[in-house]
Amino acid sequence: MPRNFSERDGMPVSAEIVVRDMNASDRDQVKEILEQSFEGWYLREGLKGIDSSDRVLVAEVAGKVAGMAELRFYDAGEMIGIVYYLATHLSYRELGIASRLLDNALKFFKEEGTSLALCSIEHENQATVEFFGKRGFKETSVRSLASKYKIHFFGILRRALIVPGETIYTKNVD
Numbered sequence: 095m096p097r098n099f100s101e102r103d104g105m106p107v108s109a110e111i112v113v114r115d116m117n118a119s120d121r122d123q124v125k126e127i128l129e130q131s132f133e134g135w136y137l138r139e140g141l142k143g144i145d146s147s148d149r150v151l152v153a154e155v156a157g158k159v160a161g162m163a164e165l166r167f168y169d170a171g172e173m174i175g176i177v178y179y180l181a182t183h184l185s186y187r188e189l190g191i192a193s194r195l196l197d198n199a200l201k202f203f204k205e206e207g208t209s210l211a212l213c214s215i216e217h218e219n220q221a222t223v224e225f226f227g228k229r230g231f232k233e234t235s236v237r238s239l240a241s242k243y244k245i246h247f248f249g250i251l252r253r254a255l256i257v258p259g260e261t262i263y264t265k266n267v268d
């Protein structure tokens with residue numbers, strides 16, 4: 095549905111959000127979004143993730159990249175879909191961009207036969223905790239993941255790059 099972007103960045107009165115695969119000419123805008131959204135180690139890993147993720151989606155609004163999502167898989171006997179990095183350009187936040195990216199990510203995970211979507215969030219990142227919580231993701235203990243996935247557990251931690259200070263959230267993909 096067209097959204098009202100009139101007050102943002104000189105956008106047209108209404109513009110559609112188009113979610114598609116990132117291409118080479120989007121790279122600078124994707125990097126800019128990561129640089130606005132993360133710093134230090136998180137930024138470095140997010141920049142590397144552009145090339146090391148299984149799929150990178152962008153949300154385009156009137157020809158401009160307004161948001162990005164790096165998606166990964168881990169085969170733990172059952173396929174796990176990882177929302178690795180998700181970020182919206184500062185000028186386009188709270189307009190539904192990340193929601194559209196997440197909808198597309200979940201659709202893609204489902205098409206690929208994924209049973210579980212997973213992300214990890216720093217405790218203090220309340221906007222993101224709220225974002226995923228409202229969209230059906232539930233806090234999941236390390237202990238329950240370890241007991242469910244056993245030897246695959248460390249592979250999941252590595253692929254999702256889960257580090258101390260983060261909480262894991264999961265959602266069944268159905």
Ligand SMILES: CC(C)(COP(=O)(O)OP(=O)(O)OC[C@H]1O[C@@H](n2cnc3c(N)ncnc32)[C@H](O)[C@@H]1OP(=O)(O)O)[C@@H](O)C(=O)NCCC(=O)NCCS
Nearest residue numbers: 131179180181182187188189190191192193221222224225
């Ligand atoms: C989290 C983030 C991706 C949300 O992007 P967005 O395009 O603004 O999100 P949407 O407009 O689709 O959804 C907005 C929802 O996010 C949450 N949210 C966004 N900003 C918020 C804030 N400042 N405080 C609380 N909740 C907030 C709310 O749940 C809100 O839902 P609501 O509109 O129903 O209340 C964006 O804030 C961002 O890029 N943050 C920095 C990068 C980051 O931390 N990414 C996540 C870890 S990889």
